[in-house]
Amino acid sequence: MLISVVEIFIMAIFAGITGSILGLGGGIIIVPALTLIFDIPVRTAVAASTVSIIATSTGAAVAYLNERLTNTRVAIWLEMGTSLGAVCGALIAAWLNQRFLFLLFGLLLSYAGYNMFRHRQEELPSGVTADALSEKLQLSGSYYDRMLAKKVDYQVTGTLTGLVLMFFSGIVASILGIGAGLFKVPAMDQVMRIPFKVSSATSNFMIGVTAVSGAVVYFARGDVDPLVTGPVILGVLVGAMIGAKLMVRLKSSTIRKFFIPLIIYTAIQMFYRGLCK
Amino acid sequence: MTSSTTKKHTAIEAVLARLIWSGSMLSAILLAAGIVVMLTGSSVTATRFISAGIVTLMATPIIRVLAAGLIFTRERDWLFAVFCLVVLCTLAVGVFLGTSFN
Numbered sequence: 001m002l003i004s005v006v007e008i009f010i011m012a013i014f015a016g017i018t019g020s021i022l023g024l025g026g027g028i029i030i031v032p033a034l035t036l037i038f039d040i041p042v043r044t045a046v047a048a049s050t051v052s053i054i055a056t057s058t059g060a061a062v063a064y065l066n067e068r069l070t071n072t073r074v075a076i077w078l079e080m081g082t083s084l085g086a087v088c089g090a091l092i093a094a095w096l097n098q099r100f101l102f103l104l105f106g107l108l109l110s111y112a113g114y115n116m117f118r119h120r121q122e123e124l125p126s127g128v129t130a131d132a133l134s135e136k137l138q139l140s141g142s143y144y145d146r147m148l149a150k151k152v153d154y155q156v157t158g159t160l161t162g163l164v165l166m167f168f169s170g171i172v173a174s175i176l177g178i179g180a181g182l183f184k185v186p187a188m189d190q191v192m193r194i195p196f197k198v199s200s201a202t203s204n205f206m207i208g209v210t211a212v213s214g215a216v217v218y219f220a221r222g223d224v225d226p227l228v229t230g231p232v233i234l235g236v237l238v239g240a241m242i243g244a245k246l247m248v249r250l251k252s253s254t255i256r257k258f259f260i261p262l263i264i265y266t267a268i269q270m271f272y273r274g275l276c277k
Numbered sequence: 278m279t280s281s282t283t284k285k286h287t288a289i290e291a292v293l294a295r296l297i298w299s300g301s302m303l304s305a306i307l308l309a310a311g312i313v314v315m316l317t318g319s320s321v322t323a324t325r326f327i328s329a330g331i332v333t334l335m336a337t338p339i340i341r342v343l344a345a346g347l348i349f350t351r352e353r354d355w356l357f358a359v360f361c362l363v364v365l366c367t368l369a370v371g372v373f374l375g376t377s378f379n
Contacts (some may be wrong), residue, residue: 051331057335058301065294072289076345076360083367090321090374137356174371208338209364215335220376227315230327233334234308237301260306 008038008228009235012052016239020060022259023200024181024208025053026236028266040228047223048232050215057208057231058239060201060247067248068143068203074156074194075209077137078202081163082184082210085170093175102274105172105183109267112186114262119190123252124152128193133159143198147251154198157228158191165191171209181207182266185259196252291350298343300337304330339368 011033019026027049034045041183066072130140138158169183185236188199247255311326339342 005312005316045278052332054334054338058304058334060296060299061341062294062301065290065297068290070290071355076342076357076364079342079364080360080367083364083371087367087371087374090371205341209368210344212335212338213368214374216372217375219331219335219373224331226311226327226331227323228322229331230308230315230323232309233331234305234312237308237334238304240299263306 002249004038005231008034008231011037012232012235013239015052016056016059016236016241017180017243018239018242018258019053019056019236020240021250021255022181022202022206022262022264023048023185023203023207025161025211026056026058027053028262029234030069030236034228034232037051043064043223044225044228047218048088048216048225048229050211050218051224051229052233052236054215055236056179056240057204057206057211059237060244061208062202063241063244063248064102064201065200068141069197070205071141071156071194071198072137072187072205074139074141074192075136075202075205077139077159078184078188079136079209080163081145082170082173082180082206083213085167086174086210086213086275087170087175088167089171092171096175098175101175102270106267106270106274109182109263109270112183112190113260113263113267114265115190115255116186120220120256120260121150122256124195125154125193128155128157130155131157141198143195151196154195155193157193162187162192162270165183174214180210182263185252186263189256195255199246200255200268227252234257289345292348293341293344295352296340297337300333302341304333304337306330307333339365 015026015029018029030049030052031045034040063162065173134156140154142153143152145152165187169180172183173180184203184206185199187201188194189196306333307326307330311323314326314376315323342361342364349358349361
């Protein structure tokens, strides 16, 4: 038992590091690892993964808040979209054509991946003017970028479009049981033109909040097996703390390069589920 | 951006960072204690410790939004205070729907 606990713990640290750097929950790693390597039932694995989204978010949040990378105002504004989307997703899941949904998300992710690839060298967005809503909500911000060794002031645009996209990311999150950081980061990066590190840190802040209703429901239903979930979330918590320290010392273009393969992998998975299952 | 809004942002982020740090430390200690107990035998006690750790962890995002809401209220930033309230209510609806229809 000691060996498997240590193995799960190490896997979880790795998931925490990856998730915190990229602004994702880490479910992409945890669910397959628990079910395929450790032979844990899918239900238990998904419940553990949902709780671990909160661990990624909480573990990394302290460093990102202290570095001023998290834009709290943007996070709260967009969180309305994600949480409303999550509730709607749960309500309409039964009536939705899931096949169509998977294909749609596959297309959206492919487009986001293509866009991210095109801008792979871009370190910071340039020539962004805040839209009227963003001005009114005072969404602009600034942070000190350690890699560029300078203070970065940024504006936010596409404020309403961003909210609508977050609503859809909330629907995906609740139907697929994920944090949907893969949708949030590109939406902030490409539509709202927020610097990549700020997008990742703000997504990290939001995924924990989005995951909470799901986690509470799994917990209340008794799907959260403490003996499996304990080592997973402790590992993810530690991993996320390490990952956040690493992320502030990485260049945006480097983080983007890690992000692209994951987005392509998930897009293929979505197409597969839409076409073949 | 004016210097007063910069200061406001700083205050919110500092308070949230401190809150989240306490929550994650408490949760980590409970989880670690539970895992040690689990490895030395008693799975009932281990389950209790780990569950307490999980509940503490699950509370941190809720407290995060709640604290942000209180800070916005104190600063008379009514719009964002309402946004926080919307998020909290939606989370509550999500929990209600999830537990009563499954």
